[in-house]
Amino acid sequence: MNKQVITKLEFFLNSLIQRVEENIDFVKGVEFIFKSGTKEYKGIYNFDEGTLFFNGNKQKIKFDQIAEIIKNESQKYESLGFKLFERGKTTIILADNKGVKLKNVDEETIAVSDEHDTAALNLKRDYYIKINEASELLKAIGILTKDGKLKNDMIRKYNQIDHFVELIDAYLDELGELDTINVLDCACGKSYLTFVLNYYIKEKKKKNCYFIGIDTSDIVIQNSTKIAKQLGYRNMEFIKGNIKDYMPEKRIDIVISLHACDIATDLALGAAIQFNSKAIFAVPCCHRELLEQVKFENLNEIFKHGIFKSRFSDLLTDGIRGLLLESAGYKVSIVEYISPLETPKNLLIRAIKVSDRNVKAIEEYKKLKNLFSIQPYLERYLNL
Incomplete structure (x- = not known):
């Protein structure tokens, strides 16, 4: 990538890193992929370990060092796809010789309920905690099975916690x-x-x-x-x-x-x-x-x-x-x-x-x- 693009990319990354450091509790991870022709070179940063795995090497670094590493590596490749995974959203940076783009997308998960599950619920209710959006959470706390099905003995609990959220939702805004x-x-x-x-x-x-x-x-x-x-x-x-x-x-x-x-x-x-x-x-x-x-x-x-x-x-x-x-x-x-x-x-x-x-x-x-x-x-x- 050319110098002009790399300079702009560095600016985007530094701004993102500053935001992450202020909200570190909500960050899940970072992935990036460099491309040259048909070849891809993937990097992953582990926040819990403070390690970067890239090109077969694992090194201990601080997160704020990533911008410098990516800046230096960008000179060797044709394009970059960078993803920052946070609670509730993903920030994406795309860069190539044409320029740099940044966008935010809400997390999406695959729907997991079937006819058996929905038959147990109130189909007229617009649930605040939707099974297809919060499946990872609901599995972890035991509301859903490992394959994403609503447990029969947890239907009442699911309805109760959702109704609790409904009753306090407006108060959160106050x-x-x-x-x-x-x-x-x-x-x-x-x-x-x-x-x-x-x-x-x-x-x-x-x-x-x-x-x-x-x-x-x-x-x-x-x-x-x-x-x-x-x-x-x-x-x-x-x-x-x-x-x-x-x-x-x-x-x-x-x-x-x-x-x-x-x-x-x-x-x-x-x-x-x-x-x-x-x-x-x-x-x-x-x-x-x-x-x-x-x-x-x-x-x-x-x-x-x-x-x-x-x-x-x-x-x-x-x-x-x-x-x-x-x-x-x-x-x-x-x-x-x-x-x-x-x-x-x-x-x-x-x-x-x-x-x-x-x-x-x-x-x-x-x-x-x-x-x-x-x-x-x-x-x-x-x-x-």
Whole structure:
């Protein structure tokens, strides 16, 4: 290639390298092919190892050295095809003696569903996490089989995580123009939501993100770490520990929690308040804390039926949680997450930070606290 083309190519590569260094967590790899006549000479850069394999040789180099290497090699060949693979897109540079072209293309994957799979789904629904686009992810977290078929025992889970994404999608846009959205998953378990949201925010919403999962189980932390490595999701970390002892090193923008038992949900909500999180999305599980506390003589004839007292305590617990979040300056909505036919634990608490405090909500909370003789755990995270 001539000098004029090589100079322009070097400029393109240096600009690309600068962008990569600012978003290194989302880069999958680099490939390039030089051509002379009918012969091709392929190069591959491995980010994990920091190695370049080219012309049968493997060498340890820094990524920012690639531009210089390609510039020097370009003098020997007629054309170059360069590809940078990132999460959600591929950047391509094509160069020959006629000039240099750069283009970005969204990732495409092969459709994997068949009649058996789609028959199990809601065909009228426009899924946010589409099987044919997110097959690599869905295989890794166990929703699809290795050959890309939806597992019968994972249909409900797939529908649940997709509906969760639907319910918080608009709220993601309310977070403003953050350089990176940092998400904390409390009691992350198998981390279905964490992996799916990572994919959706980065590859569909085209926003940078970073995920932290925390759980007390060694096994789930090890497994989630393994899956993240398998997917090449370097913008994730998983920590063994208790959320009440956790102090983040990063700003926390979103806190999520799915079916954390009893006060574990309050620990997640409390952490969000303590970290001044911009948004909270929590699906509570069992409720035991207020069941033994709640007292209201006017309802004794109703509460003598244990099931009524239990259901009332469930509603009171989540209602109080919503009110306490409002008192901390959050705009709160509580909606059905999935059908109650799938699980009675089907409420989603959505909260967006809008102010420092809400005095009216504090006063209303105090009235209810006295009325039902309760001392909710979440209160200790607020200065009331």
